[in-house]
Amino acid sequence: MKLFSKEQIYMADKLTIERQNISSTDLMERAGSQVFNWIHMRLQGAQVPIHVFCGIGNNGGDGLVIARQLILDGYNVKTYVVNCSDKRSKDFLINYDRIKNVTKKWPTLLSCDDDFPVINAEDVIVDAIFGIGLNRPVDPWIKNLFKYFRNTKAFVLSVDIPSGLSTENIPVDEDSVVWATYTLSFVTPKLVFFLPETAKYTVHWEVLNIGLDEDFLMNTTTEVDLIGKNEVLPLYIPREQFSHKGQFGHSLIIGGCYGKIGAVTLASKASLSAGAGLVSAYVPKCGYIPIQTAFPEAMVITDTDDEIITKIDFKITPSVVSFGVGVGTDTKTINAFEDFLKQNKTPLVIDADGINILAKKKSLLQLLPLNTVLTPHPKELERLIGDWKDDFDKLKKVKAFSKKHKLIIVIKGAHTITVFQDKLYVNTTGNPGMATAGSGDVLTGIITGLISQGYSPLNATIFAVYLHGKSGDFAVEKYGYQSLNASHIINYLGDAFIDLFRLPEPPQEEEIEEAEATKKD
Ligand SMILES: NC(=O)C1=CN([C@@H]2O[C@H](COP(=O)(O)OP(=O)(O)OC[C@H]3O[C@@H](n4cnc5c(N)ncnc54)[C@H](OP(=O)(O)O)[C@@H]3O)[C@@H](O)[C@H]2O)[C@@H](O)CC1
Numbered sequence: 001m002k003l004f005s006k007e008q009i010y011m012a013d014k015l016t017i018e019r020q021n022i023s024s025t026d027l028m029e030r031a032g033s034q035v036f037n038w039i040h041m042r043l044q045g046a047q048v049p050i051h052v053f054c055g056i057g058n059n060g061g062d063g064l065v066i067a068r069q070l071i072l073d074g075y076n077v078k079t080y081v082v083n084c085s086d087k088r089s090k091d092f093l094i095n096y097d098r099i100k101n102v103t104k105k106w107p108t109l110l111s112c113d114d115d116f117p118v119i120n121a122e123d124v125i126v127d128a129i130f131g132i133g134l135n136r137p138v139d140p141w142i143k144n145l146f147k148y149f150r151n152t153k154a155f156v157l158s159v160d161i162p163s164g165l166s167t168e169n170i171p172v173d174e175d176s177v178v179w180a181t182y183t184l185s186f187v188t189p190k191l192v193f194f195l196p197e198t199a200k201y202t203v204h205w206e207v208l209n210i211g212l213d214e215d216f217l218m219n220t221t222t223e224v225d226l227i228g229k230n231e232v233l234p235l236y237i238p239r240e241q242f243s244h245k246g247q248f249g250h251s252l253i254i255g256g257c258y259g260k261i262g263a264v265t266l267a268s269k270a271s272l273s274a275g276a277g278l279v280s281a282y283v284p285k286c287g288y289i290p291i292q293t294a295f296p297e298a299m300v301i302t303d304t305d306d307e308i309i310t311k312i313d314f315k316i317t318p319s320v321v322s323f324g325v326g327v328g329t330d331t332k333t334i335n336a337f338e339d340f341l342k343q344n345k346t347p348l349v350i351d352a353d354g355i356n357i358l359a360k361k362k363s364l365l366q367l368l369p370l371n372t373v374l375t376p377h378p379k380e381l382e383r384l385i386g387d388w389k390d391d392f393d394k395l396k397k398v399k400a401f402s403k404k405h406k407l408i409i410v411i412k413g414a415h416t417i418t419v420f421q422d423k424l425y426v427n428t429t430g431n432p433g434m435a436t437a438g439s440g441d442v443l444t445g446i447i448t449g450l451i452s453q454g455y456s457p458l459n460a461t462i463f464a465v466y467l468h469g470k471s472g473d474f475a476v477e478k479y480g481y482q483s484l485n486a487s488h489i490i491n492y493l494g495d496a497f498i499d500l501f502r503l504p505e506p507p508q509e510e511e512i513e514e515a516e517a518t519k520k521d
């Protein structure tokens with residue numbers, strides 16, 4: 001799914017009005033009606049108090065449409081105008097008149113802390129105060145209103161985006177944003193729903209289609225793509241009936257040191273389970289018996305040293321090499337890596353201490369093949385690119401780093417983001433149970449296994465991040481967050497592949513009837 005920027009949304013809005021020959025007021029009516037339908041479908045006329053808070057721009061205008069439609073359907077509605085400025089948008093004013101035509105209970109004007117209404121925990125708050133037009137931090141009394149919302153513990157439904165949340169800046173503090181239970185976002189989810197510092201402002205989100213110009217939406221490329229099953233399916237390379245293991249490449253996993261051989265075992269296993277034809281592990285001598293025993297499918301090449309990698313020298317011709325899991329940062333290992341890089345032409349995936357080595361000796365970056373994949377966790381990333389001010393600053397720095405060194409960088413996190421030059425691919429699978437020892441080694445293995453089979457490094461990375469998360473999602477159903485471990489992720493990789501071709505369950509008949517019954521134009 002494309003994540004459109006604020007400018008692109010305004011452009012889509014403008015083109016839709018022109019091409020569909022409708023007014024901006026009609027478009028607002030569409031948007032508000034979609035939200036009304038969503039509420040009506042769930043509440044079915046229940047008389048729970050609904051407090052609709054409207055700003056003075058078009059987000060507020062949406063709120064007025066929602067309030068009017070709720071009133072017309074007999075809901076228990078109170079409408080407020082949050083008077084944050086003397087200005088009013090044109091469509092706000094039109095809808096302000098329209099609501100006055102349907103009720104004697106005109107919207108209440110709120111201008112300061114004293115005006116806050118009584119709201120109970122069982123009530124519903126509709127937050128239509130600020131949308132994507134927010135352009136500065138909110139006033140202190142509005143902050144208090146947002147805090148008040150939070151204290152009431154009521155269900156908060158935000159329209160388009162939680163009010164106070166900007167699409168391009170991190171909020172100054174947590175009180176300057178509405179903490180939404182649910183956000184109904186028009187056209188596109190917003191990038192801030194997925195960033196570590198801002199994802200918390202909405203527990204759930206859903207996109208509402210408001211019929212914007214299809215041509216524009218189809219043909220406009222975005223800087224950010226959200227990656228789910230629909231996005232990875234076209235990347236999948238099917239297997240032919242008469243294929244043999246020679247066609248799926250040979251992964252070479254270089255890593256490990258005394259006490260950290262498990263990392264290589266996990267990465268090697270994951271690589272084979274991701275579909276590599278052959279897997280070899282390159283480890284210090286102490287790794288020979290453990291890997292041969294724990295993972296008989298792998299071949300093992302050993303260093304001359306017992307405990308660390310001191311020289312990278314092999315006779316095989318791998319299709320892809322991964323370097324770094326459990327490898328340590330001994331000077332001898334750094335030198336071995338440098339010597340290897342000087343003659344290597346094979347695609348590379350670098351993780352863990354491999355990244356720490358690059359951070360220690362930045363000159364090695366020049367030796368990396370084009371489109372080398374780096375998979376840092378936050379600390380490793382910081383060592384590599386330096387500190388960042390906030391999530392947006394981090395993305396800016398990673399993009400610049402990716403462009404400068406022609407690398408693919410995986411920013412690991414709850415929503416792992418693959419960065420390639422200016423483009424971001426935000427993953428949607430995975431869960432907190434995957435924050436566990438060895439999980440990253442498994443991801444490295446999956447990426448390596450996919451490159452080995454002929455996926456481009458970028459496609460392999462996007463696909464691997466998705467599969468890794470999906471396996472974790474299957475595994476957590478059986479093991480729970482606490483007990484899920486990295487080996488389980490490998491065990492469920494097969495289910496993640498099979499799931500790609502599982503069709504969504506058709507809606508039940510009652511659901512279809514319900515949807516039809518509540519549909520309004
Ligand atoms: N595009 C689409 O496809 C569709 C969009 N729709 C809806 O429109 C929404 C965007 O509407 P919008 O542009 O009117 O901006 P919105 O967020 O309502 O802000 C209003 C004004 O508030 C002001 N302001 C800003 N920050 C402030 C602050 N901190 N404190 C005080 N004031 C502040 C600022 O005006 P200023 O004072 O700077 O002149 C700003 O213009 C969008 O989110 C969606 O809900 C749908 O209706 C239909 C289809």
Ligand SMILES: [K+]
Pocket residue numbers: 059127128129130131158159160161162163
């Ligand atoms: K809002």
